[in-house]
Amino acid sequence: MKTKSKMNGHTILLLITIGLFIVLYAGGCIAYSSRGFSHLQTFLNILITNSGLICVTCGLTVVMLTAGIDISVGALIAMDCMILAVGMRSGHNAIVMILIVLVIGIAFGMFQGFLVGYLEIQPFIVTMAGMFFCRGMTAVICTEQVSITEKTSKLFYDWANAKINIPFGGYLNNKGKYMVPYIRPSVVIALLLLLFTYLMLKYTKLGRAFYAIGGNAVSAAMMGLNVKKVKMVAYMLSSIFCSIGAICYALNTMAGSVSQATGLEMDAISSAVIGGTLLTGGVGNVIGSFFGVLINGTISSIVKTNGKLASSWPNILTAALLFVFIVIQSVFAMMRNRKK
Amino acid sequence: MEGNVVLTARGISMTFPGVKALSNVDFTLRKGEIHALMGENGAGKSTLIKCLTGINDFESGEIHVDGISGPVKNHSTKDAQEVGISTVYQEVNLCPNLSVAENLFIGREPMTKLHTIDRRSYNKRSQKIMDELGIAVDVTQNLENYSLAIQQMVAIARAVDMECKVLILDEPTSSLDDEEVEKLFTLMRALRDKGVGIIFVTHFLEQVYAVCDRITVLRDGQLVGEYPIAELPRVKLVAAMMGKNLDDLAEIQKESIENVEQKELEISAKGLSHTGTIKPFDIDIHKGEVVGIAGLLGSGRSELARAIYGADKANTGTLKVDGKEVKINQPIDAMNLGMGMLPDDRKAEGIIADLSVRENIILALQAKRGMFKQLSRAKQEEIADRYIDLVRIKTPNPETMVKQLSGGNQQKVILARWLATNPDFLILDEPTRGIDIGTKSEIQKLIVELASQGKSILFISSEISEMLRTCNRMAIMRDGEKVGELDHDLTQENVMKAIAGGEKEA
Structure with a gap:
């Protein structure tokens, strides 16, 4: 009756994800060591490029744990970036604009969460409407690309260009100059958010409630959990995390445009799935999702370093990976059912 | 209220559209007894339990719970739990993806000073609870790793730990094998000895005689009577339930x-x-x-x-x-x-709840003939009528949705479906x-x-x-x-x- 080892299928899935990342990354290092892939900076660049995506994926993981989905995140990022860019262009302080964006995130998430939690509308439909709304609103604010420059906001510009040096892992470049590896502030934001989400999911009542609801919403309600409220909070967190991600995104791109972050929701969902989060809810954690993001980032990075492969290859590789992972997941599920 | 009574219901009545589900039913539960609630399908057992647990709002009557002054009126299972009435159903209402300990404590976890969940403390407390109840589990394992019987016992442990005075077990043994049932009984007896009042609903007569102290029999929404177990041998119980001898x-x-x-x-x-x-x-x-x-x-x-x-x-x-x-x-x-097969899981594999009785009956026959040779409506009705009559399905008419029928009649519909394929x-x-x-x-x-x-x-x-x-x-x-x-x-x-x-x- 007792299981033989402590290891269950979900832990194995997480280990597979981490192992895959290591294999991919090591492969990249070996194949492209002459082009500098093995430098620490390559890894840090993956973090920098994907800092926004890490934030979004944290939020999405929470929503997916409750067996929901949020496809409005890409469009919300575009809207947030546009608001940041336009606001700063018209002379508003960067901090004020950031606060505004966060408040928008909370309000937007609360509304979507209310529709899903209290009115029990399908999350796909609700967030699809949210997606169209945000994308449309971005164009209403401004149809052109708006840049954030040193002139529009010195403060934001400084943040974007700030380097946080890492005291190890440097190298000498061709000219014999010592290159100090660095990260950007956006990476710090993303990693803090990751840590926060991890602790929240593991050690708070709210965090466990997300799992309970994803496991069996009826039972969760029977056990006295406020299912409606918890669901609403999940969508609120998703939108807030997404808005924080938008700030990271703006720090990286220094612009707002209608077509920004198109399809980002799909990157986030695929990262979470590769990281072992089940779309059916109740299973997964942000560490897995983080490695999911890293795997996607590594694939893009390898394709970029290669230089000859068409830029559509990362998509095909991600598709292949997703396919492999969902097959592994269902094989595990089948094995478990058979055991019973 | 008498000294050793934990729950009394007096004159409970309840009407569903068109049906008097309960009329003027009394029920008394004493401390430290296992009390069987018996009756055929539709006798009002579930309805009475739903009135006690706050799922149904009864129309008239009063419920009193020991230690609470004045009549109790529950509006949700949570209300019921607060006055000490917990229910464990046939389908286990727990989260399979969480650990046993979490299932025991979710919603009321012990907290550390930092307002985070104190995992170590609840793991320890959970292990203690399970050990005391004699249930051999590792509480840090996910619930899904354990058998249905263990899951049911975890549900009971949760109810008991929430200091329930009244534990309602609604068909808990339907999916258990004999050995598991015996374990469950051991647990029930242990709880009885601790003074918990247990209401036990089951279809298995042997089980009633194996564990219960007292039996209340309902028939057609009315109270037939309350008997100590020794005064009601099997034949009389069946007679009381059916209103005739069998x-x-x-x-x-x-x-x-x-x-x-x-x-x-x-x-x-x-x-x-x-x-x-x-x-x-x-x-x-x-x-x-x-x-x-x-x-x-x-x-x-x-x-x-x-x-x-x-x-x-x-x-x-x-x-x-x-x-x-x-x-x-x-x-x-x-x-x-x-060949024809009536599967054991009638909800998942058999009945299509949102289709009518007629549609459910002709389903297999239609599948056998192939999609493109549809049976005419007249023919379908003729077949449906014949089998409703043959298997004696109690349904207002052939177009009633199957989900509105009682469990036994649903089962007959599936049987009719296979008989129709001859x-x-x-x-x-x-x-x-x-x-x-x-x-x-x-x-x-x-x-x-x-x-x-x-x-x-x-x-x-x-x-x-x-x-x-x-x-x-x-x-x-x-x-x-x-x-x-x-x-x-x-x-x-x-x-x-x-x-x-x-x-x-x-």
Whole structure:
């Protein structure tokens, strides 16, 4: 009756994800060591490029744990970036604009969460409407690309260009100059958010409630959990995390445009799935999702370093990976059912 | 309120559209007793329980709970839990993806100073609770790793730890095997000795006599009476539930025993198996014969049937139907060979709740004919009417949605569905589970009747007595293997011995 080892299928899935990342990354290092892939900076660049995506994926993981989905995140990022860019262009302080964006995130998430939690509308439909709304609103604010420059906001510009040096892992470049590896502030934001989400999911009542609801919403309600409220909070967190991600995104791109972050929701969902989060809810954690993001980032990075492969290859590789992972997941599920 | 009474309900009435579900029912539960709530389907057991737990709002009457002044009116299960009434249902209402400890404590976790969950403390407390109740589990493991029986006990442990005074167990044993049921009983007795009042709802008469101290019987929404267990022997209980004496069952037995002369083979399986679920088995079923499959839950009873029917494609062996060797890859092949199967999980595999009785009945027949040869409406209605009449389905009309029928009638609808395809060989997997005694005996009679018309039947049931009444022969299953057959001296004792086997069960 007792299981033989402590290891269950979900832990194995997480280990597979981490192992895959290591294999991919090591492969990249070996194949492209002459082009500098093995430098620490390559890894840090993956973090920098994907800092926004890490934030979004944290939020999405929470929503997916409750067996929901949020496809409005890409469009919300575009809207947030546009608001940041336009606001700063018209002379508003960067901090004020950031606060505004966060408040928008909370309000937007609360509304979507209310529709899903209290009115029990399908999350796909609700967030699809949210997606169209945000994308449309971005164009209403401004149809052109708006840049954030040193002139529009010195403060934001400084943040974007700030380097946080890492005291190890440097190298000498061709000219014999010592290159100090660095990260950007956006990476710090993303990693803090990751840590926060991890602790929240593991050690708070709210965090466990997300799992309970994803496991069996009826039972969760029977056990006295406020299912409606918890669901609403999940969508609120998703939108807030997404808005924080938008700030990271703006720090990286220094612009707002209608077509920004198109399809980002799909990157986030695929990262979470590769990281072992089940779309059916109740299973997964942000560490897995983080490695999911890293795997996607590594694939893009390898394709970029290669230089000859068409830029559509990362998509095909991600598709292949997703396919492999969902097959592994269902094989595990089948094995478990058979055991019973 | 008397000193040792924990719960009284007085004059509870409740009306559903068109039906008086409860009229003026009284119920009293004392401290430290296991009190059976008995009645046929539709007698009002569930309704009464839902009134106690706050799911239904009753119209008149009062509920009093020990330690609370004034009448109690619950509006949700949470309200009920707060006054000390907890319920454990047949379907376990826990989260399989969380650990046992989390399931015990979710919503009321102990916290550290930092306002985070104190995992260590609740793991320790959970282990203590489970140890005290004598349930051997590792509380840090996910609930899904444990059997249904353990899951049910975790649900009970949760209720008990929430300091419930009244524990309602609604059909908790329906999906458990005998050994698991015994464990559950041990737990129930331990709780009774601690002073918890337990209301036990079940269809199994033996179980009532095994654990209960007192019985309250309902019939048609009315209280028949409350009896100490010693004053109400089985026959009287059945009589009280049905409002009549039940001699019909005795009749059936005679019929089946006359029927043993050998006829030609309908089904002959040699070395059939399905990897992982059932080891190779041989079985012969003659025309007009009812063969029972006896064994514990999970011993491979259903799996044997599924391998014949092609629901799990057989990996090895040969199957002859009517003397001809056949290959069955999927159920439709079996259907075309004149087989029908009533699956044990009627909710998941059988009934389509949102379709009407008529549509459910003609479903298999239509599938057999193929999608493009639709039966005319008139023909459908004719078939539906014939089988509603034949199997005695209680439904307002053939267009009523199946979900509005009672469990027993739903079961009859599936039976009708297969009879409509006019099968030569019918597999019935637990056709009487969870339905009342009256309907049970009707279905048993029907089985014998079908056999006398020359149909062959494979009958799977957890109730040995029921198979004794209907079967000519019994196959005995143990641990995924067919271990033997009994064709004479069919008595409860012999069958039990065969199932238990020589050695001790692992």
